[in-house]
Amino acid sequence: MTPFRLDQTDLHPLLRQQAAAMARPEAHLGKLIESPRRLERYSVRGGGLFLDYSRQRLDDSSRDLLFQLESRQGLRARFARMCQGERLNVTEKRSVLHTACRDFGHKAVKVDGQDIMPEIRRVREQIQQFCDQVHAGKITGAGGKRFRHVVVIGIGGSYLGTEFVSTALAALADKDISLHYLANVDIHNFGAVAAAIDPATSLWVVISKSYTTAETSANTVQAEQFMRDKGLDPAKHMVTVTAKGSPGDDPSRPVLQTFHMFDFIGGRYSVTSAVGGVPLSLFLGYDRFEALLKGAEEMDRHALNAPVEENLPLIAALISVWNTTYLGYPQQGIIPYAQPLAKLAPHVQQLNMESNGKAVDIEGRPLSEPAGVVIFGEPGTNAQHSFFQLAHQGRPFPIDFIGVRTPQYSRYAAHSKGVTNHQELWANLLAQARALAVGQPNTDKAREFTGNRPSSTIILEDLSPENVGRLLAFYEARTVYEGFIWGINSFDQFGVELGKKVADGLRAQMAGRNARPDQDFSGTDAISKAYLHILFDGRYPG
Amino acid sequence: MTPFRLDQTDLHPLLRQQAAAMARPEAHLGKLIESPRRLERYSVRGGGLFLDYSRQRLDDSSRDLLFQLESRQGLRARFARMCQGERLNVTEKRSVLHTACRDFGHKAVKVDGQDIMPEIRRVREQIQQFCDQVHAGKITGAGGKRFRHVVVIGIGGSYLGTEFVSTALAALADKDISLHYLANVDIHNFGAVAAAIDPATSLWVVISKSYTTAETSANTVQAEQFMRDKGLDPAKHMVTVTAKGSPGDDPSRPVLQTFHMFDFIGGRYSVTSAVGGVPLSLFLGYDRFEALLKGAEEMDRHALNAPVEENLPLIAALISVWNTTYLGYPQQGIIPYAQPLAKLAPHVQQLNMESNGKAVDIEGRPLSEPAGVVIFGEPGTNAQHSFFQLAHQGRPFPIDFIGVRTPQYSRYAAHSKGVTNHQELWANLLAQARALAVGQPNTDKAREFTGNRPSSTIILEDLSPENVGRLLAFYEARTVYEGFIWGINSFDQFGVELGKKVADGLRAQMAGRNARPDQDFSGTDAISKAYLHILFDGRYPG
Secondary structure, eight states, rough: OOOOGGGGSSSHHHHHHHHHTTGGGGGSHHHHSSTTTTHHHTTETTTEEEEEEESSSSSSHHHHHHHHHHHHHHHHHHHHHTTTTTTOHHHHHBOOGGGGGOOOOOSOOTTEEEEEEHHHHHHHHHHHHHHHHHHHSSSSSSSSOOOOOEEOOOGGGHHHHHHHHHHTTGGOSSOOOEEEEOOOOOHHHHHHHHHSOOOGGGGEEESSSEEEEEEEEHHHHHHHHHHHTTTTOOOEEEEEEEESSSSSTTTOOOOOOOEEEEETSGGGGGSSSSSHHHHHHHHHOHHHHHHHHHHHHHHHHHHHSSSSOOOHHHHHHHHHHHHIIIIOOEEEEEESSGGGTTTTHHHHHHHHHHHHSBBBOOOOOBBOOOOOOOEEEETTTTGTTTTTTHHHHOOOOEEEEEEEEEEESOOOOBBBBBHHHHHHHHHHHHHHHHHHHBBBBBBSSOOOOOOOOOOEEEEEEEEEEEHHHHHHHHHHHHHHHHHHHTTOOOOOOGGHHHHHHHHHHHHHHHHHHHTTTTTTTSSSOHHHHHHHHHHHHHOOOO | OOSSSGGGGGGGHHHHHHHHHHHHSGGSSSHHTTSSHHHTTTTEETTEEEEEEEEOOOOOHHHHHHHHHHHHTTTTHHHHHTTTTOOOOOTTOOOOOGGGGOOOOOOOOOOOTTTTTHHHHHHHHHHHHHHHHHTTTTSTTTTTOOOOOEEEOOOOOOOHHHHHHHHHHHOOSSSOOEEEEEOOSHHHHHHHHHHOGGGGGGEEEEESSOOHHHOOOOOOOHHHHHHHHHOGGGGGGGEEEETTTTTTTTTSSOOOOOEOTTTTTTTGGGGTTTHHHHHHHHHHHHHHHHHHHHHHHOOOOHHSSOOOOOOOHHHHHHHHHHIIIIOOOEEEEESSSSSSGGHHHHHEEEEHHHHOSSSSSHHHHHHHSOOEEEOOOOTTTGHHHGGGGHHHHSOOOOOEEEEEEOOOOSOOOOOBBOHHHHHHHHHHHHHHHHHHHHOOOSSGGGGGOOOOOOEEEEEEEEOOOHHHHHHHHHHHHHHHHHHHHOOOOTTTTTGGHHHHHHHHHHHHHHHHHHHHOOOOOTTHHHHHHHHHHHHHOOOOOO
């Protein structure tokens, strides 16, 4: 039988031994990278990207063991079963088919014997037609004015992926539409959006699979009230992206259009569905959204078909597990040397930490230690002037560096110290990966760099929609492969439930107090009760 | 003699024992918080803020030991010496006097026998006069038009603190001036700023103590070229914030005005100097900047004077060290339930990780394990829909929750489920801290919450400039106290030097190639050379 958990394989104890051996002085990264053709042997091109893992703390023996996990655990076979519609999300009995959203092939993808592709194509065509009509001024708000603002009401998976892509491609946005995000239930978020838009030319895109997300509901109520206060009919300024038959897909509550999403697409994997499709097509034009899908499709096929030693997301996942489970790094940095990729880390933070921040395997048995790591990051060079002190001299953590060969801007080419800004950026990108790996001895220990700090470097040819799609799909596939290796369910998120339940109780207390000012919050715990008195009465404990 | 390192105190082995004892079932947070008057006994008001640490994994014994560290290590006495100008930054032989920037008292603060306060007051008055004149339209750009855009050119400490404050107080900005940040040397950052501003009404504020920061120099060159291309005189559209006598304070390179900063103020502690003062006063008005200073001053005095058991930043620092050194959490979350505080985590990330991400003590001797932790965070409730899966069921990490009693917006008061958005926000804030601490058993382990995940909660009455100043100074003082406890120098940053040095070499290679296209990057290491061929020739290895 194929072991679904890493620690059930015969390779696990061997990997532990290998990891222990990496503490030898001759396994220091400064030494490893001096081996002949290190970069050529520890880098790979595929799916349209370049991945250099020469500065990971891997030698041939450890890499060989990691690569063997593919066949031992049947990792690519599981990826194939995912793409074919198998219900890999076992706890929720759902298929996992974000890959179908960008599948431009002609094969059927079946869930319970039914081909889902026609429905996916229908939604994509609906997005294209709707957005083209908005851009042509054929679909307008109540007063007949063209839409100039799009406000996305959605949180988590209905927000972060779209924000990542829209930020990455903002320089290409030529539809005279500005994009705003209303995610947080905090009224400051609403207030800031309300101050930035012109209500008469604003289109609100409400995104929620269930259409019951508390934050999204509350913000939609505010938005509808705001429109009515401005004399506008909300039905003429709103579209919804939601599951068929949800409260957001109810003819008795009319909106301009409703776009369907499906239960086989999880929130954090939903950028290439209508969740990202509607706002991104409005902001960038449908063609650019489709180009993003094409790039993602290329990476999906690569993730599915490339043998392990050439497979970028699979190699990245194996390295991630190696760093976490064997070398013991509990965190990982994502540092794109590209300001437009500023929202990649927050997106992958959700994608990866919500997928793999788990303590049980896919059969519900406890893991020996929790899976997943803390993911964080800011763009370089900014990060160098922020937390890289700790990266170089404090606690080491593995880093994904990302570089872009050709920037979106070719003007602004003034030289400083003999180089362009883009070259200066690259000088720093290359310098950081090297300095972290190699270090530098010093008799003054305050000025010593011990090196041996691992990183990978990913290179994009440019920041086109295709390449952003490739990068998006790379991190999705990496996350999925990590979960396969650890043997966990990367597609449920029961960890968010308890907080919601406790919030329900507290909200009821507040609603009771709103209705009856003499209500004293009995029936809640002492600490929460004290806080309710702070909020309502300005009365602090003690 | 007073031991300057935690691990040299007699309390260290006792704290280790206490930490081990916290693994007992009866020390689970769900049990601890049920003790009588837990909140009252584990919370404190001071310096204008409220700090609840009832849900930290502390009992009376462990807290008592931590509190004893104050007298054992002379922590407050060291803080006093810092405020009095002692050269606590021993490696760079500098005083550490960010507190002087907001000292409105009448005592002298002497460095080398000279009172620095007159100079600090002079710069503050200069900021006030300059900004008042800009707002009154008396100081304008080359064409006589009022300034409507301010672009801050600065990185790291010349950027992140100001961004935090300007984001927190953006709702109060009423000077009809929009604020832009040009930090990253990435040309995308410049391109995005150039697209967002009107050159004729833009004022560029170049911030660099040495005025030799590579990124800031390169961006200044681009900005000057951009202005000249638009037919504008850069000298009429630029001010500098820099050290006296730096290349940015050179009469032969005239600018509208130069504001001085001082070598006794480190970048990451510089928000309340001219570094934050100039852009924040332009954006918000000088009065609000001064209100921010007054709030920070109040917290400084509290940090200096309050006994340990009432001292918010000192308690927070003791908890931070407890969680890191004794309980073994290598990371910490900062989750403000307030969208305007969205940039607090990136600011504290720099402030704290650059200060305390160190591996040697203040005498240059290696620590037994590196100090400092990874700090990261996003606003709640957004974070709940992002990485809280891992927080609840994956690797535990301590969290600072931050709540605001009264929001900046009182309109938009529509109810959803019987509560306002602000109440919904609070219901979630309270629910998360409780759910993380208490957990919930379940026979289905995939749905189980083991709890025992620590957090503190900080409450601000509102998001006024005073309270933002208090919060800023709270995190500064907490960082400083952490460094005192670990016995490290929180004020140098040698960890950023090696990367700069390696980048210098790579930049020279690039400049050589720009000058002579046949140059083949000899004299650099094999991996960097391969990357230079990717960048210049589109030639990938392998």
